[in-house]
Amino acid sequence: MIFSSCCFSSAAVQKCLTSLACPEFLGFFNITPEKLDKILQSDFNCGYIAAISTVAVVLLLFLLLRFVLWLIFRTRRCGMVVVPSENGDLTVTRNAVEAVVREEVESFPQIYLRKLLLFRRGNTYLLKLFCRFERGAEGMPDLAGRIKTRLNEVMLEQFGIDSIREISICVERLKESDGDDRSGGDDSVDYSHAVSGF
Secondary structure (H helix, E strand, O other), rough: OOHHHHHHHHHHHHHHHHHHHOHHHHHHHOOOHHHHHHHOOHHHHHHHHHHHHHHHHHHHHHHHHHHHHHHOEEEEEOOEEEEEEOOOOEEEEHHHHHHHHHHHHHHOOEEEEEEEEEEEEEEEEEEEEEEEEEEEEEOOOHHHHHHHHHHHHHHHHHHHOOOEEEEEEEEEEEEEOOOOOOOOOOOOOOOOOOOOOO
């Protein structure tokens, strides 16, 4: 039984290789049809070629699967949040999200929101906040935890958004003095490439 299955597999390999081995391909590798026939006469050679071919096909399938998953779950910038519902989707633009976030961040006097970026990964969303921080009684880790919790709550209350899975906060620099203009700054800085942290 084992011998018959081996003969069948070697015959299949011989048939496939013979059909694929066109003279132009063989000539490129300086292989004559006679040499190919001699190689394929050995069951060991056929099994070895079949194993290599199987591994190559499996690797190609894994690469294809990885590419498809990357397309589905890649992180990219977006301009709106879609909230699905039974009677039709609710779409909330990035400007509306930023307005609510800015209003909430104002209740934390040690933090000034410089810029907000919205990203999408599959069916989930990610926020990245660029802030200035003023040293005070409370440290940044505690403030960041409170801000993230509050933003998740207000997004759910105001818009029904429960798909924000990650809120990342980037401290650009310390607020230098009390005279520092909270509405000023260089708006020409481009943060579109800043996807780190996701």
